[in-house]
Every structure is written in C-alpha cells, then in structure tokens.
Amino acid sequence: MAQIGRLLFESNLNSEREDVLSAIIPLLKLLSLTMIGLVLSRFEMIPRATFKLLSKLVFVLFLPCLIFTDLGESITLENFIQWWFIPVNLVISTLIGCLLGYLVVLVCRPPPEFNRFTIIMTGFGNTGNLPLAIVSSVCHSSDNPFGPECHRKGVAYVSFAQWVAVIFVYTLVYHMMEPPMEYYEIVQEGDEIEEEGADHVSAPLLVEAEWPGIEDKATEHSKTPFIARVFGSISSLSSIPDLDSRDGAITRGNTPMSVTCFAGPNKVARKIKVVAEQTPIQHILQPPTIASLLAIVIGIVPHLKEFVFGDDVPLAFITDSLEIVAAATIPAVMLILGGMLAEGPNESTLGLRTTIGIIVARLLVLPLVGIGVIALADKLNIVVAGDHMFMFVLFLQYTTPSAILLGAIASLRGYGVREASALLFWQHILALASLSLYIIIFFKLMSFI
Numbered sequence: 001m002a003q004i005g006r007l008l009f010e011s012n013l014n015s016e017r018e019d020v021l022s023a024i025i026p027l028l029k030l031l032s033l034t035m036i037g038l039v040l041s042r043f044e045m046i047p048r049a050t051f052k053l054l055s056k057l058v059f060v061l062f063l064p065c066l067i068f069t070d071l072g073e074s075i076t077l078e079n080f081i082q083w084w085f086i087p088v089n090l091v092i093s094t095l096i097g098c099l100l101g102y103l104v105v106l107v108c109r110p111p112p113e114f115n116r117f118t119i120i121m122t123g124f125g126n127t128g129n130l131p132l133a134i135v136s137s138v139c140h141s142s143d144n145p146f147g148p149e150c151h152r153k154g155v156a157y158v159s160f161a162q163w164v165a166v167i168f169v170y171t172l173v174y175h176m177m178e179p180p181m182e183y184y185e186i187v188q189e190g191d192e193i194e195e196e197g198a199d200h201v202s203a204p205l206l207v208e209a210e211w212p213g214i215e216d217k218a219t220e221h222s223k224t225p226f227i228a229r230v231f232g233s234i235s236s237l238s239s240i241p242d243l244d245s246r247d248g249a250i251t252r253g254n255t256p257m258s259v260t261c262f263a264g265p266n267k268v269a270r271k272i273k274v275v276a277e278q279t280p281i282q283h284i285l286q287p288p289t290i291a292s293l294l295a296i297v298i299g300i301v302p303h304l305k306e307f308v309f310g311d312d313v314p315l316a317f318i319t320d321s322l323e324i325v326a327a328a329t330i331p332a333v334m335l336i337l338g339g340m341l342a343e344g345p346n347e348s349t350l351g352l353r354t355t356i357g358i359i360v361a362r363l364l365v366l367p368l369v370g371i372g373v374i375a376l377a378d379k380l381n382i383v384v385a386g387d388h389m390f391m392f393v394l395f396l397q398y399t400t401p402s403a404i405l406l407g408a409i410a411s412l413r414g415y416g417v418r419e420a421s422a423l424l425f426w427q428h429i430l431a432l433a434s435l436s437l438y439i440i441i442f443f444k445l446m447s448f449i
Helices: 002-042 048-074 077-082 085-108 112-123 129-138 150-160 162-176 181-190 192-201 204-208 226-231 257-277 287-300 302-308 316-326 329-342 352-379 388-399 405-413 417-446
Strands: none
Touching (some): 002 048, 002 129, 002 417, 048 129, 048 150, 048 287, 077 287, 085 112, 085 162, 085 352, 085 388, 112 162, 112 405, 112 417, 129 150, 129 329, 129 388, 150 162, 150 388, 162 405, 287 302, 329 417, 352 417, 388 417, 405 417
16 A cells, blocks of 8 residues: 555656646747847847847748648638637636726826726737747647647637737727826927937837837827827817817707707717727738638638648648748747847836736736636536647636737837836746746646546
8 A cells, every 4th residue: 555655646746747847848948049039139149120120020921821821720610610719718818907907006006197008008918929939839849738739729729819919909909008188298398308208218129029010000199199189179189070060050059959969979979980080990900910811711611721721732832831931930939029128128107016016917816817717618618628728728818928019009109118118028027937837737727627
C-alpha cells in the first residue's frame, strides 16, 4: 500500500509539473521574442521606422494570410452554427469588463475627465494578435494538451470573432474615447501649445503597433467632443445642422401643441442621425476583416472550399504560398510588441490608485468572472462538447491585457495618449504573471470538464 501511495503521489506531482510547464513555457517563448524586439529597438540596432513598416506588413499581409488559411480550412456551415458563442462571448466579456471599469471609477475616483477612459481601458481587451500568439506558442510543441489540430483550430476560433472586435472599435470605443467637453475647452485655450505637446508625447510605435494608418481615418471631428456638442445643442460647430430649425416654417411660439409634442423626439432622432453619420463604421473593412469574411464565405460553401482548400485542389499552390507567408505573423507581432515596450511608459495623470485598479480588474478579477461564465456555458451545453481549445479561446477573451489598439484610438481622438501608453506598458509587463497563473488554472480545470 505504501508503494502504491508513493507512486500515486509521484504521478500527481509529475502531472502538476507538466501543467505548470505547459502553461509557462509557451509564454516564455513569446517573452523571448518580445525581448529580442526590445533589445533591437532599445539599442537602436533597428530604427523605429522599420518597426512601423513591419507592423504594416503584419496588418496588410501576414495576419490576413494567417486568418484566411486557418479559418477557411477549419470552418464549415455546421461549424459556423456551432461557433456562435465565440463572438457572443466577446461581447459578454467586454460588457463585464466595462462594468468592472465602472466599479473602478466608483472605488478609485480617477480625475473626472478620465471616467469613460477608465471604463473602456478596463473593458476592451486584446482579442486579436496576443491570443493568436498565445495559441500559436501553446500549439508549437507536439505534446500540447489540445491535440494535432491545435494550431489550426485555435487560430480559426480567435479569427472568428475578429469582425466583432472591429465593430466595437469603430462604434463603442471610438465614441467612449471622445475628449470630454471640459478638457476640450481647456485645450482650446492653450490651442497650439497643447496640440504640440500631445503630438510630442504620443508614441508612434504605440499608434502603429496593431492598426497602421488608423490616424489617416481621422475626420474633422475626431479630436473634438462631437457627441457632447450635438446633444448639448452647441451651434458653433459649423458642420452640424441647425437642429432647432424647421426650415423656417415652424417656431415654438406659433406651433400647435400636437406638433410641439413631437418636436422633442424628432430633434433627438436628428441628433442621433448626425452622430451616426460621423461614426467611421465604413472603415471596418480592413485587410484582416476582409480575410475573415472571405474565409467564412469560402469555407461554408462546399464547392468553393473544394476548389481552394485541400491537398489536391486546383488552387492548393496559392493556399500553400499563403501559409508560408502566414508563418511570419507571430514572430513579427512579438518583435513589434518588444519595440513598443522599449519606449517605456509615459508620464500619466490618471493616478496610481486608478492605474492599479484598472490592472487588478482587467488582469485578476475579469479572468475569475470568465471562468464562471465559461463553466455556466458548458453546463448549458452552449460550447462545443469536448473541445478544450474552444473553451481555451473563450477564456483568453477574459485574460488578455487591454488592447494595444486603444493607444491608437487615443491618438486618433487626441486625448489620453500618455495615460493609454502607461497603462498598456504596465499591463503587458504584468500580464506575463497573470496569464501564467490563469493558464495553469485552466489546464487544471480541463481535467474536470
């Protein structure tokens, strides 16, 4: 009996050691790539312009190739129906994150102009490049816990939610990062001096890291409190229609009561229309999004899929070429991240208490909530039965730090650039520990699922 007990103890000890190594080694691989990028940038062995060009290559070529080849080959009409919870879970994780951000505002009391900033930085996580890198690193070894189709399925699952994240960026995130009216009035008094300061402190690589050229999408109202002006009936903005006018034919003084009653709702509707027209939703069709949609369309149509994906299909040479190009995605992404971290954190006026509050909520509290949500989904048979990679990707949507893309949006809106830079720096530094902890926990829970 003593011999059997000792063998069981050693077996459990080896199992625990394997779980820890399976969680930590993939992250150490990514850390090594990041450190190479950091060293190359810090010692100016590669100029910053090269990192910016590399980020454009990732955005325009490498990432779309990765998404198209893996998502297109994995998805079918049946899978399309089964995977519905992946984008829904992204919405749920974002809403829960925003709720936690609101609690951070109540508890930590940041400067009033950073209330919405705090909420969005807590709520919107990195759902693209970093999860792809983690999945690729975990699946790199042949003895990974997810089986031989680990990489292809993981990339397909992550890519399937890309379009939801992009819609969030150009709607919710874009408007939540709008500069507050009070802040904008202070900037207007300082005028060019403030604007020059903002340009100086913005980190170019932070802006270009995940979405190169996003600042080219700026409109004349991008750096103004447009919604506050519209709904505050501020008429100094020349391009906003006179919302109180009714073609000169109707005034409040001589309008019948029935018409006056409808004037309020009509005015609100017109204001909403003005805001909607200034929402840059047309920019969602970027290369990664186009690759996702194209892969989905080809994948769910059997005749098209048989022509494009497979070993002996007519266009196999093209998909093979795209796979070769796609292999450069993860190394390039981590090198860019290293170059971004080499710039260090900017000075922030957000406050230490709020900064810690956002980091704790995003990296420690939200993953715990995510475990509960995924366990509930599994109990309700919402997730794909027996597919641990499916649940792992769902879990990553709760565990990653804030999206690097938020730095680009902050620069686009001309507000909170230094604060976003500081938060993203410290979150990505501390995420190594939090991701290791929660991936170990996930691997432990896999045996109970």
